[in-house]
Amino acid sequence: MASTLTLKKSYRPVQSLQQFYTGGPYAVSADGSFLVCSCGDTIKIVDSSNAAIKSTIEGDSEPTALILSPDDRFLYSTSHTRQIQQWDLSSLKCTRSWKGHEGHITVMACHASGAFLATAGADRKVQVWDVEGGFCTHYFKGHKGLVTSITFHRDPNRYLLFSGGDDATVRVWDLMSKKCVAVLEKHQSTVTSIAISEDGWTLLTAGRDKVVNVWNLRDYSCVTTVPTYEALEAVCTFDSATPFASFLSSFIQKQGKNKFSSSSIQFMTVGERGIVRIWNSDGATCLFQQKSSDLIASSDKEEVKRGFTSAMMLPLDKGLLCVTSDQQFLIYDLEEHAEDGMNLVLKTRLIGYNEEIADMKFLGEEEQFLAVATSVEQVRVYDLASMSCSYVLAGHTDIVLCLDTCVSSSGSTLIVTGSKDNSVRLWEPQSKRCIGVGIGHMGAVGAVAFSKKTRTFFVSGSSDRTLKVWNVDGISDNMEEVSNLTARAVVAAHDKDINSLAISPNDSLVCSGSQDRTACIWRLPDLVSVVVLRGHKRGIWSVEFSPVDQCVITASGDKTIKIWAISDGSCLKTFEGHTSSVIRASFITRGTQFVSCGADGLMKLWTVKTNECVSTYDQHEDKIWALAIGKRTEMLATGGGDAIINLWHDSTAADEEEAFRKEEEGVLRGQELENAVLDADYTRAIQLAFELRRPRKLYDLFCEFCRKTDADVEIDKAISAFGKEELHLLLEYIREWNTKPKFCHVAQFVLSRIYTIFPPTEIVQIQGIGEILEGLLPYSQRHFSRINRFERSTFLLDFILTGMSVVEPDNENENRSKVEEEHKLVEKQEDYIHPEELSTKKRKSKKSQDRKQKKTKVAYINAAAIST
Secondary structure, rough: OOOHHOOOOEEEEEEOOOOOOOOOOOEEEOOOEEEEEEOOOOEEEOOOOOOEEEEEHOOOOOHEEEEEEEOOEEEEEEEEEOOOEEEEEEOOEEEEEOOOOOOEEEEEOOOOOOOOOEEEEOOOEEEEEOOOEEEEEEEOOOOOOOOOEEEOOOOOOOOOEEEOOOOEEEEEEOOOOOOOEEEEEOOOOOEEEEEEEEOOOOOEEEEEEEOOOOEEOOOEEEEEEEOOOEEEEEEEEEEOOOOOHHHHHHHHHHOOOOOOOOOEEEEEEOOOOOOOOEEEEEEEEEEOOOOOOOOOOOOOOOOOOOEEEEEOOOOOOOOEEEEEEEEEEEEEEOOOOOOOOEEEEEEEEEOOOOOEEEEEEEEEOOOOOEEEOOOOOOOOOOOOOEEEEEEOOHHHHHOEEEEEEEEEOOOOEEEEEOOOOOOEEEEEEOOOOOEEEEOOOOOOOEEEOOOOOOOOEEEEEEEEEEEEEEEOOOOOOOOOOOEOOOEEEEEEOOOEEEEEEEEEOOOEEEEEOOOOOOOEEEOOOEEEEEEEOOOOOOEEEEEEOOOOEEEEEEEEEOOOOEEEEEEOOOOOEEOOOOOEEEEEEEEEEEHEEEEEEEEEOOOEEEEEEOOOEEEEEEEOOOEEEEEEEEOOOOOEEEEEEOOEEEEEEHHHHHHHHHHHHHHHHHHHHHHHHHHHHOOOOOHHHHHHHHHOOOHHHHHHHHHHHOOOOHHHHHHHHHOOOOOHHHHHHHEEEEEHHHHOHHHHHHHHHHHHHHHHOOHHHHHHOOOOHHHHHHHHHHHHHHHHHHHHHHHHHHHHHHHHHHHOOOOOOOHHHHHHHHHHHHHHHHHHHHHHHHHHHHHHHHHHHHHHHHHHHHHHHHHHHHHHHHHH
């Protein structure tokens, strides 16, 4: 059966959930499609629908304020360096930067026209900048403390600017007269938020003194004060065209509250309590209040209460956005409710920062959700389709360290969690509530495991070195009260903390891995010791039973993975390859393969039979603490210290199909290339050779071109249609050809045609052109120097031969006349010479000719030696 299995060869990351918000400033686009968030020293641009990071802007320090222009073309940011920067979002480049404040800037605001930018901060000053000109137009002084909020009037024709600070005042600045026209002194604490009504004549200010003040902008008088009994962080008004406003009007009519005047203002507040409330300014009436908070209930030990830090109405009827102190973005919608008439529904929850991922498991029969335990007190359940947090399970009073999931015999999904609060909890995800609590451990619960077959119990391991078997049979998810779980068996299992637990497929055995470097196998349900697995040199982080064989796999801090026989506890195989501690190892492909991950940030795919590491993946920047295996979908999920969750799909079949398709396409294109060569269609042949990435064939084609009389025209025609990427690749080929004297002539010829066809400005814009030119220059200089030496050598040869009268003149008539004159001269000389002298001179002449021939031969030999 195992021989028919298709072994996996590769996985492909399909989705990734990364941290995008670490607290601080943020901005929302005009259409609500994306968010701009500060994340450490960087700025992340995030899709508001699925928290996918679209782009990242690198900064010099942590941003202190962010604002988008009304048309979303520009982003304005500032940090502790006091530098104001303007970013073009289309190119993600800084187009302008300047300084103007003596302290760091805390708030910024853009005018509705986009022409002005207002900044304020720790230096107690408010400044207005001309965006196009880049100069300061207004410089306001008057606040006696930090400026905490600032906004322009929503009417672009009314040039008013409002600022609030921790001096408990709100100041109104007239941009036309450049003066402070009013100081609103009614608050007793820091003013945190400012809002303007739709008609533009009412101002609402909220503060940490737990009140909202309503002001008339005609005479700057305080109309009313609304006590909210919580420190407020944000106040928002509703436009009449939004669903919120229509819901409110219908709700008011149904409640029979027609006593409100037409001038009354409906507004929303959020603050330290973590609930949303809607108010009417007439009579300070609370129209709606959430029954319970969607945030974590803060413990009494905490000095700072957790709640909302800001809120705003999203454009285009996308709902209400609330930001929490633990880096969450909550988007609400109003819906009708049968009993209460109106209900606020949490539509989307985006987690900006997860901290370290401690453990995670797939949830449900279809594995559409992922339960994640991070360094917080609640379990976050993510929808894998949208990668948004669907809901949270809150109840633990300390960090959740481990979790496991199962589908019970009745078909309901269950989650069990272990925490640093020394307790285990059983959850029913559909109702999002805890149905059972197990108390009894004396230390943090670091490992839990559900039974695989009956699903009527689970086992927990703790830092108190004990194992406990908990019975969940008989606990109904319909019970309103939380049940107390009972432990069926307890055993002191190890000498140090227990890190991992696994239950066999038939529920007869449980294996525990500990920091004491041993793994123990126990018989259920009484936890009787069966065998102890000894051999690791460091603590064991992960244990798991094979789904088909009588063996156990363990991962240890000694950088190894071992497979053990259950019968006698002997080590069957050892796998080495990780460069640091191996934290997780899980079987896949029916036990024939397994996946491991470790502190080196690597995930590895292994084949058990061959001891071979098939693939290695480096998608994490820190330790990988969590590994989840999809039982039905064979999907993987990894998470770790970098707060990133990666989803992996098996891409073996897809990769093989793609490789086969590419091979088939390569064969067809190769045949087309050969046909083009046979048809002497060299232009088409060059294009095909280039597309098929065949540099040798491309060189041969250029050689054919060079032998033709119209080589320039044909090559220009072939490469003139190349783009920047294709031209870059061609230059790389030329650089390689240019390194060898055998190929350099063709390389130089094609290079000269490139410089002729394409202008220098276009060539300079090619990515990596500098590196290519650095590789071309030295070899080109060497080739030209060699050719220059050869050419000089030929000149020397011509000079020698000419000087020795070996090279005949080109003009035949001149040669003939000179010969005739020489003959005549010889005849005249012979007339005056005695015959005996003549014979002596002839012998001397013959000897001189022999010597001259020998000299000529030597000259030829020397010239040949020089040329070679």
